[in-house]
Amino acid sequence: MISILEVLNLKLKSKNLQSTNILTMAKNISKIADRPKERKPNKQLSFDFNFKNLTQNEQFKFIVGVLFMLVAAFMLISFFSHLFTGNTDQSEIDAALANAPKPKKTANPFGLYGAKLSHLLIFELFGWSAFLLIPILFVSGFKMSFKRELIALENLTWQALFYMFWFSCFFGFFVFMLDAQATLSNVCGGIGYFINQSLYGVIGWASILVIMFVLIVFCVYYYGIDSVSKLSDKLSSSTVLQEADDEDEEQEETVEKDIASAKNIQRVRQDFQASPSVEEELEDLTIDHVDNHDEENIRPYLPPVVTTPTTKSPKGEISLTIENAEDIPESITEDEEETPIVLDEKDAVNEELLKKFGLYDPMLDLPHYKFPTLDLMKEYDTGKANVSQEELKANSDKIVETLGNYGIGIASIKATIGPTVTLYEIIPDAGVRISKIKNLEDDIALSLAALGIRIIAPIPGKGTIGIEVPNKNREMVPVKMVIGSEKFQKSTADLPIVLGKTISNEIFVTDLAKMPHLLMAGATGQGKSVGLNMILTSLLYKKHPSQLKFVLVDPKKVELTLFNKIERHFLAMLPNSAEAIITDTKKVVHTLNSLCIEMDNRYNLLKDAGCRNLKEYNVKFINRRLNPEKGHYFMPYIVLVIDELADLMMTAGKEVEQPIARLAQLARAIGIHLVIATQRPSVNVITGTIKANFPARLSFKVTSKIDSRTILDTGGAEQLVGMGDMLLSTGSDIIRLQCAFVDTPEVDDVCDFIGNQQGYDSAYMLPEFEGDNEGGNDKAEFDASNRDPFFDDAARLIVTHQQGSTSLIQRRLKLGYNRAGRLIDQLEAAGIVGVFEGSKAREVLVKDIDALERLLKEL
Numbered sequence: 001m002i003s004i005l006e007v008l009n010l011k012l013k014s015k016n017l018q019s020t021n022i023l024t025m026a027k028n029i030s031k032i033a034d035r036p037k038e039r040k041p042n043k044q045l046s047f048d049f050n051f052k053n054l055t056q057n058e059q060f061k062f063i064v065g066v067l068f069m070l071v072a073a074f075m076l077i078s079f080f081s082h083l084f085t086g087n088t089d090q091s092e093i094d095a096a097l098a099n100a101p102k103p104k105k106t107a108n109p110f111g112l113y114g115a116k117l118s119h120l121l122i123f124e125l126f127g128w129s130a131f132l133l134i135p136i137l138f139v140s141g142f143k144m145s146f147k148r149e150l151i152a153l154e155n156l157t158w159q160a161l162f163y164m165f166w167f168s169c170f171f172g173f174f175v176f177m178l179d180a181q182a183t184l185s186n187v188c189g190g191i192g193y194f195i196n197q198s199l200y201g202v203i204g205w206a207s208i209l210v211i212m213f214v215l216i217v218f219c220v221y222y223y224g225i226d227s228v229s230k231l232s233d234k235l236s237s238s239t240v241l242q243e244a245d246d247e248d249e250e251q252e253e254t255v256e257k258d259i260a261s262a263k264n265i266q267r268v269r270q271d272f273q274a275s276p277s278v279e280e281e282l283e284d285l286t287i288d289h290v291d292n293h294d295e296e297n298i299r300p301y302l303p304p305v306v307t308t309p310t311t312k313s314p315k316g317e318i319s320l321t322i323e324n325a326e327d328i329p330e331s332i333t334e335d336e337e338e339t340p341i342v343l344d345e346k347d348a349v350n351e352e353l354l355k356k357f358g359l360y361d362p363m364l365d366l367p368h369y370k371f372p373t374l375d376l377m378k379e380y381d382t383g384k385a386n387v388s389q390e391e392l393k394a395n396s397d398k399i400v401e402t403l404g405n406y407g408i409g410i411a412s413i414k415a416t417i418g419p420t421v422t423l424y425e426i427i428p429d430a431g432v433r434i435s436k437i438k439n440l441e442d443d444i445a446l447s448l449a450a451l452g453i454r455i456i457a458p459i460p461g462k463g464t465i466g467i468e469v470p471n472k473n474r475e476m477v478p479v480k481m482v483i484g485s486e487k488f489q490k491s492t493a494d495l496p497i498v499l500g501k502t503i504s505n506e507i508f509v510t511d512l513a514k515m516p517h518l519l520m521a522g523a524t525g526q527g528k529s530v531g532l533n534m535i536l537t538s539l540l541y542k543k544h545p546s547q548l549k550f551v552l553v554d555p556k557k558v559e560l561t562l563f564n565k566i567e568r569h570f571l572a573m574l575p576n577s578a579e580a581i582i583t584d585t586k587k588v589v590h591t592l593n594s595l596c597i598e599m600d601n602r603y604n605l606l607k608d609a610g611c612r613n614l615k616e617y618n619v620k621f622i623n624r625r626l627n628p629e630k631g632h633y634f635m636p637y638i639v640l641v642i643d644e645l646a647d648l649m650m651t652a653g654k655e656v657e658q659p660i661a662r663l664a665q666l667a668r669a670i671g672i673h674l675v676i677a678t679q680r681p682s683v684n685v686i687t688g689t690i691k692a693n694f695p696a697r698l699s700f701k702v703t704s705k706i707d708s709r710t711i712l713d714t715g716g717a718e719q720l721v722g723m724g725d726m727l728l729s730t731g732s733d734i735i736r737l738q739c740a741f742v743d744t745p746e747v748d749d750v751c752d753f754i755g756n757q758q759g760y761d762s763a764y765m766l767p768e769f770e771g772d773n774e775g776g777n778d779k780a781e782f783d784a785s786n787r788d789p790f791f792d793d794a795a796r797l798i799v800t801h802q803q804g805s806t807s808l809i810q811r812r813l814k815l816g817y818n819r820a821g822r823l824i825d826q827l828e829a830a831g832i833v834g835v836f837e838g839s840k841a842r843e844v845l846v847k848d849i850d851a852l853e854r855l856l857k858e859l
């Protein structure tokens with residue numbers, strides 16, 4: 001150990017020398033950079049080389065990781081060699097330790113250092129169990145370099161360290177008792193021998209009892225074996241497994257897996273497959289059952305595909321009417337026939353399972369998952385909103401004066417200072433018409449010489465009139481402050497999001513599940529992306545990967561890429577797609593339709609379970625009242641985020657509008673929530689259908705009053721002052737908020753933090769959606785015998801004009817719209833025109849008339 005430290009020390013010293021130079025250089029540079037010139041917090045090159053920065057530097061971590069892995073390899077080879085060459089090298093090591101002038105060559109392949117290190121760790125300290133240090137080093141190194149844990153490092157470290165000491169003592173006992181120190185010292189090492197020597201002096205051979213007792217204490221605490229019954233459960237299960245082992249080849253494999261995963265005792269509890277039908281198995285539920293399930297839980301979530309519930313669907317009816325099982329006609333309980341269940345029995349089984357294994361805990365999918373910590377967020381020097389007494393007084397005087405000029409008397413005026421604006425609440429004299437004050441908005445703005453004045457007349461529920469005046473110095477609301485706030489931390493909402501601060505400086509926390517969907521608009525550069533990041537970050541801080549999945553649609557291709565890292569934790573995607581974050585319009589259409597299928601599937605499951613919404617369903621599942629074998633599973637919430645709707649509406653129009661509207665109308669009860677943002681809140685983007693289904697709407701500054709009306713149904717958003725200043729409309733109320741600021745590096749760090757932890761094997765898989773034009777085998781599906789008599793003419797027309805338009809066919813061939821539409825579909829199926837592209841004409845795939853004639857002949 002000492003030698004290794006020496007080596008490391010030397011390396012560090014030389015490194016330190018270099019870094020000291022860099023440090024001085026860096027300090028000088030940062031001094032220059034810090035001179036009173038304006039600071040650019042985002043783009044500034046950071047030469048601030050303090051130790052914390054260094055340890056968080058990715059390159060540094062990578063290098064240290066590689067170093068660890070190399071040291072692990074070095075140790076492995078040296079240790080192995082030591083088992084055979086240790087004795088030969090002994091004299092060389094002694095010579096080296098005694099500082100003899102020229103030690104001979106050592107037999108260890110890593111020379112004197114390899115020999116010394118092995119001698120120290122094996123011979124002098126831990127014996128053979130020193131090998132256990134190697135996986136710790138390797139796995140740590142791998143994690144640092146590749147951001148992936150091969151196995152849970154924390155667990156590995158605790159266990160390896162414990163067993164290293166324990167085996168050293170355990171072997172030490174025998175070496176000591178046999179007095180075989182001269183020949184077997186390598187087995188137990190110095191520590192094991194010394195401890196046994198000391199213990200023997202005190203309690204004689206009973207020292208082995210102490211050693212065994214230590215093992216038991218460790219197992220009880222570490223593996224959570226807190227009762228003899230649990231231990232015997234485990235033992236009896238393994239006995240059953242052993243018997244099964246003899247019987248069945250296949251089962252043998254299961255047993256191996258079982259034993260490997262038996263330590264995950266809680267997972268074992270997840271089992272529901274101790275099927276109620278096999279009564280005697282209830283007594284000694286085998287790990288065999290359990291771990292099939294265990295394996296299933298480790299696999300990515302694959303939402304079961306549920307058959308559409310026809311009245312005959314056995315699945316549909318059985319669970320739905322669990323409580324009336326006796327009423328179910330035999331014909332529709334077929335799959336239960338071998339094990340007829342009556343109500344009481346089934347409930348008894350549930351009770352039994354519940355008693356035996358406790359509630360189902362979805363978080364045990366990833367038992368070691370750690371929620372992001374607050375220190376991932378930066379501290380900002382926010383500069384408190386400094387509204388001086390003079391400013392307040394001057395503003396209120398001006399308001400009183402301006403209103404006075406128009407003959408409006410004021411009974412009282414009160415100011416509330418917010419982060420971005422100050423709210424002046426006035427009570428006008430009796431008899432003053434409110435609309436009169438509202439009409440004076442521009443005049444008051446003129447007299448205060450301020451942009452962004454908004455008049456709320458009256459403030460709902462208060463009986464006063466509000467005039468919001470932007471502060472000269474605004475206060476930034478840092479994300480750390482709002483995420484760390486008690487209000488957010490203690491929030492029990494289903495999907496809590498913290499958006500920022502209200503005008504009266506309160507932290508604003510709301511529940512996306514209750515909204516239940518959110519429409520966001522704002523001109524470019526006004527804080528939309530920051531707002532979206534705030535929503536996503538809030539959810540990441542409060543939800544476990546088993547409880548929430550995101551479907552991210554990013555037509556701009558750059559805004560949401562950061563979230564790629566959490567693909568295996570929080571993202572959902574279509575099967576067979578390369579990337580979880582969707583950037584391609586066609587894929588968006590598929591994803592939206594796939595979400596609709598997921599919605600239908602979920603509704604079917606809810607119907608089966610006799611539940612009205614996702615919450616009730618999950619509670620039932622947690623209480624083990626729903627059988628996973630029948631397709632039931634713990635349903636995570638799904639939040640669909642679309643970063644730019646305008647783009648999609650332009651390219652795919654109705655194809656996206658319809659599924660969005662459908663999801664918005666129906667998905668709330670089954671836990672699918674939509675957050676849709678757009679730069680262009682115009683009526684052809686935010687159509688009536690979409691708007692009608694999004695009661696909650698959030699607007700950053702927009703360019704015109706018309707835009708504000710489109711999104712909020714009222715003006716005001718055009719008066720905002722930008723940088724996260726926003727209005728949230730939740731049906732009746734409109735609240736002005738200052739969005740908290742979360743910077744890209746912070747989001748990046750949070751995603752890194754999550755992404756570096758163990759995740760599912762893949763993203764959450766959405767159901768497959770077969771698009772109309774899928775698979776490239778359109779021609780095969782084209783039914784040539786059934787084509788329209790005008791097919792050939794239409795094809796010639798389209799190819800001659802190189803314009804795939806239905807109206808062209810309609811006009812030239814004098815056909816009705818429907819028939820022309822059918823023709824264009826047939827042309828598409830025959831591969832003559834491309835797919836529907838919204839408002840644009842379809843692409844013509846056949847480029848000249850000769851090629852078309854050949855094709856027509858083939859058809």
Ligand SMILES: Nc1ncnc2c1ncn2[C@@H]1O[C@H](COP(=O)(O)OP(=O)(O)OP(=O)(O)O)[C@@H](O)[C@H]1O
Binds near residue numbers: 679739
């Ligand atoms: N809540 C906030 N607090 C302070 N500054 C903010 C806030 N939100 C945004 N800003 C500032 O405004 C800039 C632009 O914000 P953001 O990138 O979110 O705009 P955007 O509306 O998404 O623009 P685009 O539509 O072009 O992507 C940010 O870089 C930041 O400097």
